[in-house]
Amino acid sequence: MTATIALAGNPNAGKTSLFNVLTGARQHVGNYPGVTVEKKEGIYIDQERKFRIVDLPGTYSLTAYSMEEVVARDYLVNEEPAVVIDILDASNLERNLYLTVQLLELGVRVCVALNMMDVAKNRGISINVDKLSMLLGAPVIPMVARSGIGKKEVMVASGEVADLSAVRPKLEITYGEDIDQALAELTDLIKEHRFLTDTYPALWIALKYIEEDKQIKDLGKGADPEVSARLEKIVDRLSRHLQKTLNTYPEALIADHRYGYIKSIIRQGVVTYHHKQDRLYISDKIDKVVTNRFAGPMIAAATIFGLYQFVFVYSEVPVGWFEGFFGWIGGFAETHLPEGLLKSLIISGIIDGVGGVLGFVPLLMFMFFGISLLEDSGYLARVAFMLDRVFRIFGLHGSSVMAFIVSGGIAGGCAVPGVMATRTLKSKRERLATLLTVPFMNCGAKLPVFALLVAAFFSENQAVFMFFITLAAWVGALLVAKLFRSTIIRGASAPFVMELPPYRVPTFRGLVIHTWERTWQYIRKAGTVVLSISILLWAMMTFPGLPKSEEHGFDNARKKILAATPLNTASGLDSQKMGDDLSPQAESVRKALLRVDAQEAEAALKHSVAGRMGIALEKVSHWAGFDWRTNIALVGGFAAKEIVVATMGTAYSLGEVDPEETMGLSKKLANSPNWRPLVALSLIFFVMFYTPCFVAVVCISREAGSWKWGAFSMIFNTLLAFMLAVLIFQIGSALGF
Amino acid sequence: MNVRKMRQMLKNQSGTISAIRANGELGRRIRDMGLVPGASITIRGHAPLKDPVALRVMGFTLTLRNSEADLIDVEVK
Numbered sequence: 001m002t003a004t005i006a007l008a009g010n011p012n013a014g015k016t017s018l019f020n021v022l023t024g025a026r027q028h029v030g031n032y033p034g035v036t037v038e039k040k041e042g043i044y045i046d047q048e049r050k051f052r053i054v055d056l057p058g059t060y061s062l063t064a065y066s067m068e069e070v071v072a073r074d075y076l077v078n079e080e081p082a083v084v085i086d087i088l089d090a091s092n093l094e095r096n097l098y099l100t101v102q103l104l105e106l107g108v109r110v111c112v113a114l115n116m117m118d119v120a121k122n123r124g125i126s127i128n129v130d131k132l133s134m135l136l137g138a139p140v141i142p143m144v145a146r147s148g149i150g151k152k153e154v155m156v157a158s159g160e161v162a163d164l165s166a167v168r169p170k171l172e173i174t175y176g177e178d179i180d181q182a183l184a185e186l187t188d189l190i191k192e193h194r195f196l197t198d199t200y201p202a203l204w205i206a207l208k209y210i211e212e213d214k215q216i217k218d219l220g221k222g223a224d225p226e227v228s229a230r231l232e233k234i235v236d237r238l239s240r241h242l243q244k245t246l247n248t249y250p251e252a253l254i255a256d257h258r259y260g261y262i263k264s265i266i267r268q269g270v271v272t273y274h275h276k277q278d279r280l281y282i283s284d285k286i287d288k289v290v291t292n293r294f295a296g297p298m299i300a301a302a303t304i305f306g307l308y309q310f311v312f313v314y315s316e317v318p319v320g321w322f323e324g325f326f327g328w329i330g331g332f333a334e335t336h337l338p339e340g341l342l343k344s345l346i347i348s349g350i351i352d353g354v355g356g357v358l359g360f361v362p363l364l365m366f367m368f369f370g371i372s373l374l375e376d377s378g379y380l381a382r383v384a385f386m387l388d389r390v391f392r393i394f395g396l397h398g399s400s401v402m403a404f405i406v407s408g409g410i411a412g413g414c415a416v417p418g419v420m421a422t423r424t425l426k427s428k429r430e431r432l433a434t435l436l437t438v439p440f441m442n443c444g445a446k447l448p449v450f451a452l453l454v455a456a457f458f459s460e461n462q463a464v465f466m467f468f469i470t471l472a473a474w475v476g477a478l479l480v481a482k483l484f485r486s487t488i489i490r491g492a493s494a495p496f497v498m499e500l501p502p503y504r505v506p507t508f509r510g511l512v513i514h515t516w517e518r519t520w521q522y523i524r525k526a527g528t529v530v531l532s533i534s535i536l537l538w539a540m541m542t543f544p545g546l547p548k549s550e551e552h553g554f555d556n557a558r559k560k561i562l563a564a565t566p567l568n569t570a571s572g573l574d575s576q577k578m579g580d581d582l583s584p585q586a587e588s589v590r591k592a593l594l595r596v597d598a599q600e601a602e603a604a605l606k607h608s609v610a611g612r613m614g615i616a617l618e619k620v621s622h623w624a625g626f627d628w629r630t631n632i633a634l635v636g637g638f639a640a641k642e643i644v645v646a647t648m649g650t651a652y653s654l655g656e657v658d659p660e661e662t663m664g665l666s667k668k669l670a671n672s673p674n675w676r677p678l679v680a681l682s683l684i685f686f687v688m689f690y691t692p693c694f695v696a697v698v699c700i701s702r703e704a705g706s707w708k709w710g711a712f713s714m715i716f717n718t719l720l721a722f723m724l725a726v727l728i729f730q731i732g733s734a735l736g737f
Numbered sequence: 738m739n740v741r742k743m744r745q746m747l748k749n750q751s752g753t754i755s756a757i758r759a760n761g762e763l764g765r766r767i768r769d770m771g772l773v774p775g776a777s778i779t780i781r782g783h784a785p786l787k788d789p790v791a792l793r794v795m796g797f798t799l800t801l802r803n804s805e806a807d808l809i810d811v812e813v814k
Contacts, residue, residue, distance in 0.1 A: 060769040060770060061765070061769040063765050063769070065762045065765060065766070091796065092795065092796055092797045094771065094795045094796070095770065095771040095794075095795050095797065098769065098771065123796075249760055249764070251764070251765065251768075252757065252764060252768065252773075255765075255768040255769075255773055256773050256774065256775075259771070259773050259775075259776075283798075284781070284798075287781070287782075287791075287798075291782065291784065291785075291791070292785075293785045294785075296784075296785050297785055381800075385784050385789060385791065385800050386784045386785055386786075388784065388788075388789055388802070389784060389786035389787075389788045389789070390786070392802070494762075495762065495763045495766045495767070495801075495802075495805060496789055496800060496801060496802040496805065497763075497766040497767055497769075497770055497799065497800070497801055497805065498799070498800045499770070499797060499798065499799055499800075500791060500797075500798040500799070500800055501797075501798075502797075502798075
């Protein structure tokens with residue numbers, strides 16, 4: 001069996017760089033079971049050995065507060081990797097060692113990779129590597145991970161650690177007299193009852209009890225409630241004593257002593273500073289401009305706008321290729337498959353479904369690339385820093401802004417990459433609230449619907465209206481976020497304790513790997529589900545077909561038209577080729593035939609499951625002013641919002657309407673007795689807020705870690721949208737509009 | 738002795754943390770990032786809306802909301 005090496009380290013310490021350098025392309029991304037934390041695995045091979053490398057989530061500590069920490073800790077304890085490579089940022093040694101100390105307390109075999117030696121050198125920091133290694137009792141290898149310097153040495157040293165037969169003695173720090181005494185008492189009790197000692201070292205369990213670690217205490221209660229209670233009693237006594245004498249908490253005291261231990265290491269000549277420590281580095285100089293009160297927000301706005309342009313404008317070309325490709329396949333199927341249900345299934349169900357999934361791929365790749373660039377360079381943290389004050393009002397986080405923008409905060413985005421962009425948010429509640437509200441933004445697929453309605457009913461003030469629509473989406477999304485954060489996702493906001501990492505030029509290789517792995521995950525995970533739902537929706541809009549009698553009626557109508565046509569005109573129709581001009585008579589016959597086709601399509605749609613739903617829903621939807629045609633279109637819009645326009649075309653017997661060419665439909669609506677500006681306004685709000693398309697729903701479920709949230713967003717959003725639409729329609733009607 | 742809450746410190750002011758009155762998750766997050774009694778810090782600046790605050794500790798930059806900075810007492814140099 002291949003031995004496993006786990007990579008641990010602080011965020012921004014270069015863990016991902018090391019992982020990429022070690023594994024190259026031999027890596028894959030998954031999730032840890034039951035949580036949405038990414039799990040990256042890869043294989044390292046050199047002439048002598050082969051290792052499985054697991055990249056643990058970046059953490060500052062091994063407490064149990066964040067999902068990342070629990071995952072990292074459980075992995076270390078349950079999977080028992082042969083070696084843990086702990087990556088330290090050499091330019092920031094003191095804080096980085098805090099995790100190292102905790103790894104040593106846990107008693108795992110550690111090999112320290114002292115990364116960013118180049119940065120440390122530039123900052124005038126020199127580190128006595130041998131001395132550090134001696135004091136920690138673990139090998140310490142200097143390296144520069146992003147350029148691969150020291151990679152070989154780290155792996156040799158790790159191999160040696162893995163081969164050691166003797167288990168390293170656990171690090172025992174003194175935490176002060178009071179705590180040490182309690183620790184001894186706890187450890188004795190733990191050893192005596194072999195309390196959880198199959199999994200954890202006794203001293204470590206004792207430490208976690210003192211630190212009030214919820215996960216370990218729950219485990220303990222489950223294993224042996226009596227011993228657990230006795231342990232807690234000792235901790236209580238200690239806690240009260242420390243409160244009284246030192247006015248502090250045990251866990252704070254433990255942290256103090258860990259830092260004290262680190263200080264004592266560093267002061268023994270491990271680190272020498274050649275410059276004054278608080279001098280300004282390039283990073284700080286950049287920050288002086290970039291987070292300046294006036295320049296900062298302007299630069300942020302420009303960057304966000306740039307990202308938006310990059311994602312949605314430059315991806316147009318590859319998106320066009322994808323569309324062209326699927327159009328071509330569809331066309332191929334159209335000409336080469338025999339008429340019938342199978343053809344319809346393949347074209348409308350499968351090709352459109354797969355095309356729908358893959359159509360997002362270029363968009364996602366551009367978005368992931370752009371966001372990775374901002375994230376890896378360190379700029380994203382600055383944006384979060386500057387905007388946090390605004391987003392906090394609504395219970396969100398400064399980092400939420402990217403997700404909102406990408407989803408359509410500047411009209412024309414897309415909720416799918418927007419939902420994926422919430423990955424940059426580290427705090428659970430804020431992330432969930434962002435995840436659930438980004439679909440309210442006006443994505444590119446809602447725009448044709450708005451454009452259609454605005455052109456039909458509010459053509460005088462188009463620009464103002466579109467601006468108003470964008471504003472409404474923002475206000476709605478932020479208010480709903482606030483609502484969620486004070487009801488279903490209630491709870492104090494996560495601490496904003498965040499590192500502003502030094503600016504770094506990201507490596508192209510790192511960006512490409514990052515972009516590709518996230519995109520691939522989307523394809524793999526969303527793909528299968530999306531395809532099956534796409535087929536389901538196709539079936540709903542197809543079955544049951546028209547009854548034979550009605551079909552005959554349409555056939556007869558066609559026959560009648562043809563019968564009334566002179567023979568030479570009809571043969572002209574048959575032999576018509578692309579680009580040939582038809583005689584005026586033939587042209588009018590062709591139009592008549594198309595009209596019959598369109599009427600048949602309308603009848604078939606009305607007869608289908610979706611159509612019946614639309615008609616049944618009229619009982620409710622008339623409160624908002626929607627007739628059955630609108631209802632079917634909205635049902636279809638669940639597949640993709642573009643379909644709203646196309647389906648409305650079918651429902652109004654216009655045949656399929658190209659969302660880009662809606663003049664005919666727009667006129668038809670403007671003249672229809674069922675429509676007036678108020679209905680259009682009500683529908684605009686409904687489309688803005690109702691259920692996300694199912695690709696987005698699938699992504700929400702995946703990202704939130706449960707189908708419950710996907711279902712919630714469908715139901716809640718639709719109810720909210722309906723309430724708004726009814727409100728607008730009823731109040732408007734009462735006022736006489 | 739000139740002890741004040743971190744929120745009241747001005748840009749570029751330095752000092753030594755004298756006490757942290759945060760418990761639970763916040764307390765732990767703060768300590769994990771190296772903010773412990775005895776650590777010396779320098780205020781780097783504030784966000785455009787005056788909140789959060791950015792500070793330098795142990796050679797790196799950290800941000801805190803003002804409400805969190807309120808729980809940290811600093812002996813100003």
